[in-house]
Amino acid sequence: xxxxxxxxxxxxxxxxxxxxxxxxxxxxxxxxxxxxxxxxxxxxxxxxxxxxxxxxxxxxxxxxxxxxxxxxxxxxxxxxxxxxxxxxxxxxxxxxxxxxxxxxxxxxxxxxxxxxxxxxxxxxxxxxxxxxxxxxxxxxxxxxxxxxxxxxxxxxxxxxxxxxxxxxxxxxxxxxxxxxxxxxxxxxxxxxxxxxxxxxxxxxxxxxxxxxxxxxxxxxxxxxxxxxxxxxxxxxxxxxxxxxxxxxxxxxxxxxxxxxxxxxxxxxxxxxxxxxxxxxxxxxxxxxxxxxxxxxxxxxxxxxxxxxxxxxxxxxxxxxxxxxxxxxxxxxxxxxxxxxxxxxxxxxxxxxxxxxxxxxxxxxxxxxxxxxxxxxxxxxxxxxxxxx
Numbered sequence: 001x002x003x004x005x006x007x008x009x010x011x012x013x014x015x016x017x018x019x020x021x022x023x024x025x026x027x028x029x030x031x032x033x034x035x036x037x038x039x040x041x042x043x044x045x046x047x048x049x050x051x052x053x054x055x056x057x058x059x060x061x062x063x064x065x066x067x068x069x070x071x072x073x074x075x076x077x078x079x080x081x082x083x084x085x086x087x088x089x090x091x092x093x094x095x096x097x098x099x100x101x102x103x104x105x106x107x108x109x110x111x112x113x114x115x116x117x118x119x120x121x122x123x124x125x126x127x128x129x130x131x132x133x134x135x136x137x138x139x140x141x142x143x144x145x146x147x148x149x150x151x152x153x154x155x156x157x158x159x160x161x162x163x164x165x166x167x168x169x170x171x172x173x174x175x176x177x178x179x180x181x182x183x184x185x186x187x188x189x190x191x192x193x194x195x196x197x198x199x200x201x202x203x204x205x206x207x208x209x210x211x212x213x214x215x216x217x218x219x220x221x222x223x224x225x226x227x228x229x230x231x232x233x234x235x236x237x238x239x240x241x242x243x244x245x246x247x248x249x250x251x252x253x254x255x256x257x258x259x260x261x262x263x264x265x266x267x268x269x270x271x272x273x274x275x276x277x278x279x280x281x282x283x284x285x286x287x288x289x290x291x292x293x294x295x296x297x298x299x300x301x302x303x304x305x306x307x308x309x310x311x312x313x314x315x316x317x318x319x320x321x322x323x324x325x326x327x328x329x330x331x332x333x334x335x336x337x338x339x340x341x342x343x344x345x346x347x348x349x350x351x352x353x354x355x356x357x358x359x360x361x362x363x364x365x366x367x368x369x370x371x372x373x374x375x376x377x378x379x380x381x382x383x384x385x386x387x388x
Contacts, residue, residue, distance in 0.1 A: 005133060005137050005138060005153075006137075007033070007037065007133070007134075007137050009134075009136065010037065010130065010137075011037065011040070011041075013128060014026060014037065014041070014104070014128060015041075017126045017128055018074065018102060018104065020126060021124065021125060021126035022094035022099060022101075022102050022103070022124050022125075023090055023094060023102070023103045023105065023121055023124050023125040023126070024102075024103070024104050024105070024125070024126050024127075024128060025080075025105050025106075025107060025111070025114075025117060025125055025126070025127045025128065026038070026104060026105070026106050026107075026128050026130055027106075027107045027108070027109070027110060027111070027114075027127060027128070027129055027130065027234070028108070028129055028130035028131055028234055029108060029131075029132075029152075029175075029233060029234040029235055029260075030108045030171075030174075030175060030179060031152055031153070031154060031171060032130055032131055032132045032151070032152060032153070032234075033130065033132065033133070033153050034078070034106045034108075034130055035051075035078055035106065036153075037130070038076045038078060038104060038106055039076075041074070041076070041104065042074055042075075042076045042104070047071065048071055048073060048074060048075045048076065049075075049076045049078075050075070050076065050077045050078065051078045051079065052077065052078060052079040052080065052082040052083055053078070053079050053082070058083075061083065061086065064086055064089040065089055065092070065093075068089065068090075068093055068101065069093065071100075071101060072100050072101065073100075073101070073102070074101075074102050074103070074104060075101055075102070075103050075104070076103075076104045076105075076106070077103060077104075077105045077106070078106045079106065079107070079108065079182075080105040080106060080107045080114075081107045081108060081109045081114055081182065081183055082182055084114060084116040085116075087116040087117060087119075087120035087121055088116075088120045090103055090105075090120070090121060091120050091121055091124060094121075094124055095124075108179060108233065108234075109183055109232055109233060110231070110232040110233070110234065111127055112228075112232050129234070131151055131234075131259070131260075131292070131296060132150060132151025132152040132153060132155075132156070132260065133146070133151040133152075133153060133156050134151065134293070134296055134297070135293055135375075135378060136297070136378065136382060137151075138151075138156065140375045140378070140379065143374070143375060144273070146261075147261050147285075147286070147289050148261070148262070148265065148272075148273055148276060149161075149164050149168075149261075149262045150168070150260040150261045150262020150263060150264075150265075151260060151262070152167075152168070152171065152260060152262065152263075154167045154171075155167050155168050155171075155262045156262075161271070161272060164262070165266060165271045168262050168263055168266045169266055171263070172193065172196070172263065172266070173189075173193075175233065175235070176189040176192050176193055176196075177189045179233070180192070180229070185229060187225075187226070187229065191216065191218075191226075192226060192229070192230070194216060195212060195216060195223065195226045195227075195230075196230060196235075196236075196258075196267065197267050198212050198215065198216075199212075199227075199230070199236060199256055199258060200258055200264055200267030200268055201267075201268070201281070202256050203256065203257055203258050203264055203281060203284050203285070203288055204255065204256075204257060204281075204283075204284030204285075204287050204288055205255065205256060205284075206251055206253050206254070206255055206256075206307070207227070207238070207253045207254050207255065207256050208253065209223050209224055209227075227256075234259065235258065235259055235260065235263065236256065236257070236258060236259060237256075237257040237258075237259045237288075237291075237292075238254040238255070238256060239254055239255040239256075239257060239291070239303065239304065239305050239316075240254050240304055240305075241253065241254065241255075241304060241305060241306065241307065242304035242305065242306040242317055242348070249308060249309040249310070250306070250307065250308050250309070251306075251307040251308065251309065251313075255305050257288040257291065257292075258288065259288075259292060260292075261285060261288065261289045261292075264285060264288065265285070268281055268285075270285075282331065283331045286329065286331040286358070287315060287329045287331075290327075290329045290356050290374055291315065291316055291327075291329070293374065293378060294316060294318075294327060294356070294377075294378075295316075295318075297378050297381050297382065298318065298320075298381050299320060300318035300319060300320045301318075301319045301320055301321075302318070302319045303316060303317070303318045303319075304316075304317050304318075304319075305317065306344065306348060308343075311340070312339075312340045312343040312344060312347070313340055313344070314326050314327075314328060314340075314344040314348065314353075315327055315328050315329045316329070317344075317348060317350070323351045324348055324349060324350050324351060325350065325351055325352055325353070325354070326344055326345070326348065326350045326352070326353035326354070327353070327354050327355075327356055328340075328341060328344075328353065328354075328355045328356070329355075329356050329357075330355055330356070330357045331357065331358060332357060333357075333359060334359070334371075335355045335357050335365075335371050336365070337365045337366065337369065341353060341355070341365075341369060345368065345369070350368070351368070352368050352369075352370070353368060353369045353370075354369075354370050354371075354372050354377065355369070355370070355371045355372070356372060356373075356374050356377060357371060357372075357373065357374070358373065358374060359371075359373050360373055361373070362376055
């Protein structure tokens with residue numbers, strides 16, 4: 001294993017959120033590094049650290065008000081989704097004056113799956129989403145390896161490619177067979193694994209419930225439920241369509257992406273660089289990888305894709321400060337201006353459109369259209385204080 005990787009930018013985000021809000025929820029998929037981050041802030045040996053997978057911590061919280069009221073400062077509660085009934089107690093404690101406690105809670109389910117956070121802690125909690133190692137964390141020269149293996153620390157760190165693949169396979173099994181049960185979700189792990197494998201082959205495509213429902217022998221509402229479950233566990237992204245006020249008929253279903261490229265490649269059977277290079281989903285894999293990097297690096301108010309039934313499309317549009325920025329993702333040597341790009345700029349009133357590709361040179365296609373290597377775009381965004 002390599003030495004631990006410092007995640008300075010994420011640590012700064014967590015500390016800033018803790019200064020703003022009495023409760024901060026650090027949410028993300030299992031094994032993405034939430035516990036390591038929390039333990040760098042509050043030591044696991046501290047009485048202020050509770051791991052709800054530890055029987056001792058669970059026993060200490062049998063009477064949460066009594067136990068927590070005796071503490072001071074920052075309290076960490078790890079795997080909070082195992083005890084959602086704690087949220088009302090946290091509300092009472094942070095409302096006390098003078099305030100003696102703040103909480104960092106870690107969870108492997110989205111706010112939608114942890115509705116108690118929004119209901120019990122409205123106005124008191126700030127949600128931060130965490131993923132695995134970012135490309136910035138591991139270093140830009142590691143782009144190909146990061147794309148191939150994904151960002152989960154235990155998939156990224158092994159020296160041997162086979163060890164990385166083995167961990168990713170085991171992660172899928174553990175998530176479906178154990179974690180869903182802990183969330184109180186009673187759905188067949190075998191069925192969900194089949195469904196997840198189907199989604200890998202839909203990766204980068206517009207969602208259509210009819211075909212997976214027919215293949216699995218279940219109803220369309222059931223596969224929609226499966227899709228929402230995997231989205232809530234941070235392993236699938238549903239990129240929503242933008243509905244412009246246009247006369248053109250527009251696509252209105254979301255696009256589906258497996259968020260971690262390493263997990264995608266396991267499902268696709270593309271487990272080595274050579275297998276990935278010749279795989280039919282190579283371009284779709286690159287598209288999903290770039291979208292995840294852009295969304296984790298560039299601040300935005302919201303993000304969409306856009307497509308019309310006439311064939312015009314845009315892979316990613318982000319809104320920020322009342323402006324719209326477009327991103328078209330190409331895995332080719334020298335992207336050129338296309339009719340689709342011209343249509344997107346005009347119809348969506350884009351401030352700027354960037355064509356992102358894996359090359360090494362930036363160049364202009366028009367005054368408001370730039371072709372830019374992914375690494376250059378991410379470096380510039382970080383260097384300029386995460387401004388476009």
